[in-house]
Amino acid sequence: MTRYPESLQKIILLLRKLPGVGKKTAERYAFQMISWKKEDQELFASLVAGLKKNLTICSECGAIYEGNHCFFCNTTHRDPLLLCIVSSPKDIFSLENTRLYNGLYHVMPGLISPIDGIGPEELHLEHLKNRIQKHAIREVILALDSTIEGDATSLYLKKEIESLGVFVSRLGLGMPMGSSLEYVDEGTLSRAFSSRSPL
Amino acid sequence: MTRYPESLQKIILLLRKLPGVGKKTAERYAFQMISWKKEDQELFASLVAGLKKNLTICSECGAIYEGNHCFFCNTTHRDPLLLCIVSSPKDIFSLENTRLYNGLYHVMPGLISPIDGIGPEELHLEHLKNRIQKHAIREVILALDSTIEGDATSLYLKKEIESLGVFVSRLGLGMPMGSSLEYVDEGTLSRAFSSRSPL
Numbered sequence: 001m002t003r004y005p006e007s008l009q010k011i012i013l014l015l016r017k018l019p020g021v022g023k024k025t026a027e028r029y030a031f032q033m034i035s036w037k038k039e040d041q042e043l044f045a046s047l048v049a050g051l052k053k054n055l056t057i058c059s060e061c062g063a064i065y066e067g068n069h070c071f072f073c074n075t076t077h078r079d080p081l082l083l084c085i086v087s088s089p090k091d092i093f094s095l096e097n098t099r100l101y102n103g104l105y106h107v108m109p110g111l112i113s114p115i116d117g118i119g120p121e122e123l124h125l126e127h128l129k130n131r132i133q134k135h136a137i138r139e140v141i142l143a144l145d146s147t148i149e150g151d152a153t154s155l156y157l158k159k160e161i162e163s164l165g166v167f168v169s170r171l172g173l174g175m176p177m178g179s180s181l182e183y184v185d186e187g188t189l190s191r192a193f194s195s196r197s198p199l
Numbered sequence: 200m201t202r203y204p205e206s207l208q209k210i211i212l213l214l215r216k217l218p219g220v221g222k223k224t225a226e227r228y229a230f231q232m233i234s235w236k237k238e239d240q241e242l243f244a245s246l247v248a249g250l251k252k253n254l255t256i257c258s259e260c261g262a263i264y265e266g267n268h269c270f271f272c273n274t275t276h277r278d279p280l281l282l283c284i285v286s287s288p289k290d291i292f293s294l295e296n297t298r299l300y301n302g303l304y305h306v307m308p309g310l311i312s313p314i315d316g317i318g319p320e321e322l323h324l325e326h327l328k329n330r331i332q333k334h335a336i337r338e339v340i341l342a343l344d345s346t347i348e349g350d351a352t353s354l355y356l357k358k359e360i361e362s363l364g365v366f367v368s369r370l371g372l373g374m375p376m377g378s379s380l381e382y383v384d385e386g387t388l389s390r391a392f393s394s395r396s397p398l
Contacts, residue, residue: 004292005265007246007253014243017235018228029217031289034263036216038251044213047206049244052237054206064233066204090230093203 008034057089060131062107064089072105079103081138083131085157087111087145095143103141106131111149112156120156128157132164142170207233256288259330261306263288271304278302280337282330284356286310286344294342302340305330310348311355319355327356331363341369 003009008030015026033041057063058070065071072078072092082103086092092105106128110118132140140161144150158168174192175184184192202208207229214225232240256262257269264270271277271291281302285291291304305327309317331339339360343349357367373391374383383391 005254005263007249007265008263011243011246011250014239014246017239018231020227027289028219031287032217033247034250034254034288036250040213040216041247041250044210045244045248047210047213048232048240048247050206051210051233051235051240055204055233064204064207066206088230089233090226 004030061105062089062109063092063105075104075135077102080135082141083135083137083139084141084143085128086143087150087153091143101141104131104135104137108144108153111144111147112152113149123153123156125160129160129164132161132166137166139167139169142168144170146171146173203229260304261288261308262291262304274303274334276301279334281340282334282336282338283340283342284327285342286349286352290342300340303330303334303336307343307352310343310346311351312348322352322355324359328359328363331360331365336365338366338368341367343369345370345372 004012004027011030011033012023012026015021015029016023018026021029036044054066055064056066056070058065058073060073061070063070063072079102082101083106084095084101084103085106085108086095087108087110089107092107095101095105109124110122112118112120112123131137140157142154142157144154154170158170161168172195173188174195175181175188181189203211203226210229210232211222211225214220214228215222217225220228232243235243253265254263255265255269257264257272259272260269262269262271278301281300282305283294283300283302284305284307285294286307286309288306291306294300294304308323309321311317311319311322330336339356341353341356343353353369357369360367371394372387373394374380374387380388
């Protein structure tokens with residue numbers, strides 16, 4: 001079998017670590033990168049090499065930030081009585097872009113998933129509870145994925161957080177905007193029906 | 200709007216240059232790269248930065264190679280009387296893996312596409328004709344994509360190459376292996392019917 005040149009093979013192997021990227025896609029990406037301008041290749045390389053240096057994961061909330069202080073932990077600009085729990089640092093940026101929320105965030109280190117060996121003890125609940133008590137949080141908003149793992153984690157967190165006397169809410173479930181009823185799955189439709197609101 | 204940290208934004212912009220990668224996918228990839236091990240990030244960066252140094256595009260045939268000499272132009276190991284025309288260096292590796300071909304290759308600098316402003320003059324036909332005559336090629340095999348652009352280029356090349364008195368063939372058209380008749384499009388089915396062979 002004729003192999004790709006070695007440096008190309010190594011790039012392909014690394015590209016396969018990206019989510020949803022298999023052999024064929026990684027090969028396409030690698031060949032595309034060969035055709036990039038030299039400046040783009042070098043800029044990209046220096047950015048990837050500098051990821052750990054330039055970006056910090058906040059030890060308090062788990063968000064990703066550049067510079068010296070976590071933007072999302074800054075309580076002079078943000079409401080310190082609200083806490084929104086997400087499953088990845090990326091989700092914080094999505095929620096920020098709704099402009100509906102200006103409270104604190106907490107990134108879970110994982111979601112409960114017995115198949116992957118992740119149980120409640122992996123959620124570092126003590127740290128979360130300490131934060132809730134330190135800031136005297138009034139409401140915790142669960143913004144986890146609407147998946148089996150996300151729902152299991154939400155239910156578990158609800159029980160634990162309510163035991164601290166804090167109000168817990170979760171994101172609304174229903175039809176996505178712009179969707180056609182024909183293509184909405186039964187589960188979503190049932191939820192949308194139950195959570196109908198006056199027009 | 201809350202922006203991603205600057206270094207992350209730049210990575211996302213560059214990742215969008217990959218084929219079929221839009222904003223959302225580039226964001227997913229970038230966040231995944233943040234979670235890579237430092238060694239993987241650094242290895243990947245140095246490989247991308249070294250692409251132009253480690254890999255050479257053969258000025259003769261257009262293939263990509265590592266080292267001092269183009270593997271595919273080496274006529275001591277390869278049949279110098281056959282020439283296979285492809286549209287990208289990547290296709291050479293796919294054809295090599297069939298183990299059915301051991302001749303020379305020629306990568307076209309592009310395919311005829313009036314919409315993209317690529318006409319026959321962009322095909323650098325003189326170089327191709329020189330190679331055909333220099334090696335006294337007996338057969339040229341057209342292995343271009345089965346698309347409008349690929350077919351247009353194949354027809355144009357056939358006319359030009361046959362004028363040199365060289366036999367021109369193209370890859371067979373028909374049902375892909377493992378396909379179900381139900382899902383094969385009409386065009387492919389017509390071609391498969393016309394090119395039926397005794398069992």
